[in-house]
Amino acid sequence: MIRRYKYTFITLFLALVFMVCSMAGMNFIIKIREKQLLTEAGEAEIESPVCAWNEWENNIQNELQGNYNNDRCLLSNIQIENAIKSWNERIGETMHNPVEGQISMEDAIKMGEEWLIKMNMGEKESGNSDANFTKATLSVGIQSQSDEQLLEPYYSFWTVNFSSQTMNAVLYLNAVTGKVWGAEISLYGSMHEEPYDNLKLFAELAGLEVSEKESVQLGDSKTEATLVVNGGRLYVKQQCYSMGFNSEVLDIQEKNQTGKNYGNAIIRYQIMAL
Amino acid sequence: MKLFHKIFLCFVVLFGIAFQVTGCLLVNFVYKNAIDQEKKYAFQEFQHNKYILQSILYLQPELFVENQDNMNLIKNFTVPIAFYKTDGQCVFSNISIQPQMTMPEKSENHKIEFQMLSGKGENYIYTSEYVRQGNTEGYLVTETNISATVNRQKDVIRYLQKIYMVLFFISFPLIILMTDLIASPIRKVGKATRRIAEGRYSERICIKGKDEISELASDFNQMAGQIEKKISELSNATKAKEEFTANFAHELKTPLTSVIGYADMLYQRELPRNQVRDAAEYILNEGMRLEALSLKLMDLFILDRQDFLLEGLSVKELFENLKQSMQPICSKYGTRLHEDIEDGYIDVDYDLIKTMILNLIDNSGKAESKDIWFTGKKRKNSYFVCIKDNGRGIPSDEIDRITEAFYMVDKSRSRKQHGAGLGLALVSKIVEIHKAKMKIESDGKSGTIVKIKFHLSEGESNDQKI
Numbered sequence: 001m002i003r004r005y006k007y008t009f010i011t012l013f014l015a016l017v018f019m020v021c022s023m024a025g026m027n028f029i030i031k032i033r034e035k036q037l038l039t040e041a042g043e044a045e046i047e048s049p050v051c052a053w054n055e056w057e058n059n060i061q062n063e064l065q066g067n068y069n070n071d072r073c074l075l076s077n078i079q080i081e082n083a084i085k086s087w088n089e090r091i092g093e094t095m096h097n098p099v100e101g102q103i104s105m106e107d108a109i110k111m112g113e114e115w116l117i118k119m120n121m122g123e124k125e126s127g128n129s130d131a132n133f134t135k136a137t138l139s140v141g142i143q144s145q146s147d148e149q150l151l152e153p154y155y156s157f158w159t160v161n162f163s164s165q166t167m168n169a170v171l172y173l174n175a176v177t178g179k180v181w182g183a184e185i186s187l188y189g190s191m192h193e194e195p196y197d198n199l200k201l202f203a204e205l206a207g208l209e210v211s212e213k214e215s216v217q218l219g220d221s222k223t224e225a226t227l228v229v230n231g232g233r234l235y236v237k238q239q240c241y242s243m244g245f246n247s248e249v250l251d252i253q254e255k256n257q258t259g260k261n262y263g264n265a266i267i268r269y270q271i272m273a274l
Numbered sequence: 275m276k277l278f279h280k281i282f283l284c285f286v287v288l289f290g291i292a293f294q295v296t297g298c299l300l301v302n303f304v305y306k307n308a309i310d311q312e313k314k315y316a317f318q319e320f321q322h323n324k325y326i327l328q329s330i331l332y333l334q335p336e337l338f339v340e341n342q343d344n345m346n347l348i349k350n351f352t353v354p355i356a357f358y359k360t361d362g363q364c365v366f367s368n369i370s371i372q373p374q375m376t377m378p379e380k381s382e383n384h385k386i387e388f389q390m391l392s393g394k395g396e397n398y399i400y401t402s403e404y405v406r407q408g409n410t411e412g413y414l415v416t417e418t419n420i421s422a423t424v425n426r427q428k429d430v431i432r433y434l435q436k437i438y439m440v441l442f443f444i445s446f447p448l449i450i451l452m453t454d455l456i457a458s459p460i461r462k463v464g465k466a467t468r469r470i471a472e473g474r475y476s477e478r479i480c481i482k483g484k485d486e487i488s489e490l491a492s493d494f495n496q497m498a499g500q501i502e503k504k505i506s507e508l509s510n511a512t513k514a515k516e517e518f519t520a521n522f523a524h525e526l527k528t529p530l531t532s533v534i535g536y537a538d539m540l541y542q543r544e545l546p547r548n549q550v551r552d553a554a555e556y557i558l559n560e561g562m563r564l565e566a567l568s569l570k571l572m573d574l575f576i577l578d579r580q581d582f583l584l585e586g587l588s589v590k591e592l593f594e595n596l597k598q599s600m601q602p603i604c605s606k607y608g609t610r611l612h613e614d615i616e617d618g619y620i621d622v623d624y625d626l627i628k629t630m631i632l633n634l635i636d637n638s639g640k641a642e643s644k645d646i647w648f649t650g651k652k653r654k655n656s657y658f659v660c661i662k663d664n665g666r667g668i669p670s671d672e673i674d675r676i677t678e679a680f681y682m683v684d685k686s687r688s689r690k691q692h693g694a695g696l697g698l699a700l701v702s703k704i705v706e707i708h709k710a711k712m713k714i715e716s717d718g719k720s721g722t723i724v725k726i727k728f729h730l731s732e733g734e735s736n737d738q739k740i
Binding site: 007008010011014015018019022023025026027029030033034037038039040041042043044045046094095096097105106109132133134135136137138 | 275276279282283286287290291293294297298301302305306309313317318321322325326328329332333375385386387388389390391392397424427431435438439442446
């Protein structure tokens with residue numbers, strides 16, 4: 001019996017030996033590869049997702065000739081729209097170093113502070129906001145459908161955080177213009193102003209054309225207000241939510257009567273494309 | 275080791291190699307992608323923490339100038355970091371392992387140095403870049419733990435090996451089945467070969483398909499068919515030889531017995547003159563039959579061994595020449611010869627044709643035929659010779675055997691007429707030598723028709739075509 005099936009047994013034995021050896025061989029190869037991967041060292045050039053801005057040189061020339069414009073860089077309406085759409089529709093953010101044509105972190109912080117003062121955010125102390133800068137990052141929005149091409153520098157935004165005892169603010173500044181194109185402000189305690197009074201100011205500070213004919217439109221829920229700008233191509237939106245009481249935003253009528261309201265609130269400024 | 279085992283092992287090796295190579299490439303691809311992803315993540319983390327550090331340095335420009343405890347900084351960063359001054363002095367660190375990294379050039383060219391290290395059972399990616407904020411400059415090193423990813427990949431490898439083992443054992447029956455599928459036709463061929471070797475020549479292989487083994491089986495069957503045919507032919511030839519020998523012995527013995535009997539009677543007894551004459555006549559007749567038998571046998575042997583040169587002859591001339599030889603036979607049997615011959619040229623050996631026609635005329639005479647019609651007609655490339663008589667005829671069931679040597683329809687009458695049963699065998703052989711075809715028709719009552727189809731001579735045949 002054993003003699004008859006001798007070669008069958010030998011074959012099965014060889015098959016098993018091959019199985020074990022092949023597994024060991026594969027493990028050995030993978031181990032070598034793993035070691036290579038996990039001991040890798042070197043230098044990686046981090047390519048910026050945005051390219052340097054060609055129009056930057058023209059602006060520098062203008063500055064040198066004394067034609068300094070308060071608006072650091074003027075963007076066309078289409079560029080503004082594209083930048084806003086890209087930022088609003090982002091599914092993530094890629095941080096990068098500033099490229100030529102983009103403002104520095106220091107500039108972004110200064111412009112953020114100026115914006116807070118102009119918008120009367122936080123407690124005022126001799127014309128200065130008491131809000132302290134905490135963090136600033138420069139990033140570009142990741143789109144759901146990315147074509148792997150380098151973006152123009154105006155697609156980048158500085159996210160600057162300020163904090164004080166009465167407020168936390170996250171400002172989104174366009175990296176080319178340095179204008180605040182979005183803000184999320186958490187206010188603790190009382191709100192000094194009517195919540196939607198600053199919407200026009202926000203649009204003006206963002207460098208958008210505000211027509212005299214256009215007025216602030218209040219939403220049905222009274223938690224948001226909008227203002228059409230740039231000849232109807234864009235609109236700015238302000239949203240206000242109450243915090244802590246888990247209730248709707250304070251009624252404007254009520255606030256008008258009392259002149260003051262109490263509670264924590266979130267105010268969000270946003271520019272949207274129509 | 276049998277072919278089955280070899281094929282089985284080949285399949286196992288092929289399966290194993292295919293699986294392991296695919297698995298290896300897949301794991302490598304996934305592992306590399308995962309590590310690349312981790313690197314990207316580490317670089318993003320580095321960028322984020324670089325901004326955090328720059329923000330802190332913006333607020334506290336003298337942070338690393340004074341020798342103060344900065345451990346409360348840890349909470350600001352998302353990953354463990356270390357900060358080295360440009361002279362290499364570490365001013366702050368909460369990273370697990372000190373990497374031996376070459377610090378990147380002191381420039382803001384966005385090149386990040388990275389190093390992957392393992393320690394304390396953990397895997398890390400260290401990234402480093404030159405950072406400057408205000409008057410503070412140095413190198414920031416961040417540490418990203420990638421142990422989770424590495425462990426996940428190890429789990430994938432272990433899982434793959436488990437799958438390999440399971441698939442290996444599952445595939446065993448499948449491999450055996452496939453091996454059997456290949457080896458079984460070969461086994462069938464082997465079995466059939468052995469059976470044929472044992473003498474079972476009718477054995478054939480039944481294999482469907484159009485692959486090489488089916489072709490081999492088909493060739494084998496063809497070969498077996500040929501062998502069977504040859505064996506059958508040899509067997510028939512042997513049988514024919516045995517039959518021939520037996521017939522020959524019988525044909526020899528019959529007259530010899532009579533001759534010996536009569537000779538003994540003449541030798542032993544004093545017989546009256548008339549009885550002596552009868553006995554002598556009998557001995558003479560039998561002797562003549564023996565002589566005819568031996569002559570015809572000699573002719574048969576000669577026909578088998580000799581090469582004949584065929585030449586184109588006119589049938590009409592041939593018949594005119596043969597007429598003289600046919601007349602005595604016809605006179606002997608009292609037969610009338612009628613002729614209707616169209617002239618034509620056929621390739622023949624004159625002597626053989628003469629033998630053939632005389633034999634056929636002699637046969638008709640022996641069959642008590644009163645008339646013989648000899649006709650010759652040309653048809654396309656052929657020449658048809660027809661010899662028709664009105665004798666006794668041949669029973670239809672015996673026509674097939676009539677050309678066999680020593681076969682006689684009526685043996686007693688044939689012997690009486692000095693027949694040896696070799697005439698038609700001789701005719702058949704001559705027809706074969708001339709590459710002609712012979713057909714014998716008879717109903718066994720009213721005569722016999724012998725039709726012979728010759729090919730016309732080449733020149734004659736071409737003329738016909740023109």
